[in-house]
Amino acid sequence: MNDLLKQAYDPERFGVQGHQVIDILQNYLENVAHKDQVYNQVEPEEEYQFWKKIWNKPSGTTYPELIRILLERSIHLHHPHYIGHQVSPAAPLAALGGLLSDFMNNGMGIYEMGGPASVIESIIVEWVSEKVGYGAQRGGFLTSGGSLANLTALLVARTAKRPDDNKPLGILVSAESHYSVDRSVRILDMVPIPVPVNSKLQIDPARIEIVHQEAENRGIRVIGMVGNACTTATGTYDDLHQLADYCTSRDLWFHVDGAHGAAVIFAPKYRHLIDGLERADSVSMDFHKMLMIPALCTALVFKRPLDSYRTYIQDAQYLFENGGEEWFNVAKRSIECTKYMMGVKVFLLRQQFGDALFTDFVTRLYDRGHDFVQLINNFPELELGHEPESNIVCFRFNAADNPDIDLDLLNQNIRKAITHEGNFYIVQTKIRGVQYLRCTIMNPFTSKEDLKVLLTDVVEKGYQIISHTRITSNEL
Ligand SMILES: Cc1ncc(COP(=O)(O)O)c(C=O)c1O
Missing domain, CATH: 3.90.1150.10 (Aspartate Aminotransferase, domain 1)
Known part of the structure; x- marks a missing residue:
């Protein structure tokens, strides 16, 4: 075998460098809070030149040294003065799960390519569904980020609610929705219909009907609504019961973008903020925002488990009747084909500390x-x-x-x-x-x-x- 290939896969080298990396990370974790700077502002061009120099000299820098440099020059999410965007300081044991997932590299889109990871993902979906209020069921999956979850949920909504006519389809969205909602609606060739917000920055229930009617008058068939739990800019929760009432009365799909704030399913003290969540047809929640898991890791769960099979199939009932729903082959439902074993990180962390850790964090x-x-x-x-x-x-x-x-x-x-x-x-x-x-x-x-x-x-x-x-x- 080529000597380089042997070196790249050499167990001993891996062991030595792996231990060095863990030591560096342990040291980092012990000391990061004492660093003077959480963020070292460097112009992009200067940063480019720095890394290009290293890139141009393969083997010029040792592996541990590279790790140290990367850590030093990056923003420090584990520093208590990091109070910026909504990304978790990764729980170290969850990050170790990431190492394991990367190492094993089971492309778990199909069960055969990652049995344990597929089943673990289902257990997590059951757990999230139960906390949402759907009951413990396997109708959903994990996917790569809140944006992709919104896209997938709206794809399902379009399949589930598409009428027979050829009118353009519309989705009611909050004027405060995350941009991925607007993007997803457009990607799916539908029309975003923004509903103005009230003084609390919630979707204004008094304006929904008016905006809906205006859209219908323009020839748009409105098939769904996206609520926020909570908004990105201000962390505002929509009144989910009011939105659910409206969707039920007009037979609309109700998706709740809970990328950030659905995490209060784990926090009894703040659970009231999402009263009515269980009435949504679909809910997305990022584990990499409010739940300590390294990015990306998002749960997308459905009120009716069969709906999660509608990503690409109109008549999910058909699958079910033929025993073909195959909950364990998740690539049939998610947009990803080769799929990262993201559930492993959640499973390992939850297994060590129980639900209480998530409750404490949120x-x-x-x-x-x-x-x-x-x-x-x-x-x-x-x-x-x-x-x-x-x-x-x-x-x-x-x-x-x-x-x-x-x-x-x-x-x-x-x-x-x-x-x-x-x-x-x-x-x-x-x-x-x-x-x-x-x-x-x-x-x-x-x-x-x-x-x-x-x-x-x-x-x-x-x-x-x-x-x-x-x-x-x-x-x-
Ligand atoms: C409410 C909301 N939805 C969706 C997203 C997108 O999530 P992701 O960055 O995981 O794609 C965000 C990200 O900030 C968000 O705040």
Whole structure:
């Protein structure tokens, strides 16, 4: 055999380097919270040149050294000052499950190519379905991300509700829906029909009928609606009972995009936010957002198990009657063919700690969101963008007494200064066209003290930028 091939598959080399990698990661985990910077801002071109140099010298850097460099130069999701986008700091034991999945590489789209992984996935789907309120059933699967789950759910909706006529099909969506919803509707050659939101940023139940009727008047046959649990920008939960009532009365498919917030199925304290979830025809939930699992890992579950077979087949009943539904061959239903063994990570973590770990994680993060609101309210210079229901909190600096100061720009510059410094990582969003700083508390070890330091920093930077702007304008 070619010597290089032998080296690449050499068990001893794997053992030595594998142990080194685990040691590096353990050390990283022990020390990451003490790093000065959670984020090291480097221009893309500079980063490109850095990696290109390494790329151009194969074997020039040792394997452990490469791992160390990668860790150092990347954003640190395990740092308590990471308060940005909705991605979990991966639970280390779940990440080890990822190593196992990568190593085994069972392309488990069909049972024969990964029996244990296929069955494990079904057990997870049963578990999620039960928590959603459907009862323990295997009607669903895991898939690669919330965007793909939305696409798949709407594909099923289109198959299930397609009428005989040739009218264009429409889906009612929230004006606040994640962009993947709008994209999915368009990919499926349907028309997104945005429903305006109320003052709480929920789909406004009073506007649904009007918007629906307008669409029908334009010749569009509306076949479904997508609700949010919760929205991406502000973490707002739609009133699921009201949406379900409407969908039932008009025979519409009701999909709930629970990519972020359906995770409260594990948190009794916050479960009320999704009252009515069990009335949805389909629900998606990302394990890689609020449930500690490395990306990507999304559950898509269906109220009627047979519907999960409708991805490509109109008459799922036919399959069932012929004993052909084959729950264990998931590629028949999911968009993926070769499928990553994503359920293994969930299974391993849940097996070690039970449901209680997921309860603790979600509850802690949502509690911190509420702590954060109280802290913000203690600063007269800060104002909330919305009344937060989750761990997503939007606020802005608003202490400019000069009407010439553009508050949107000021807050953008505050974020720029913060990310440039790298002591915290936060993001930004617009609510009703107004710029806010947006924080999602993703790390259960982010303390109230950390949050206080961030807010103090925001206020200080706000004043600094104002005074700098004044000096600059006086100079002009
Ligand atoms: C509500 C919602 N839906 C869908 C998505 C897309 O999920 P993914 O990034 O896993 O594709 C997101 C991501 O932020 C989201 O917040």
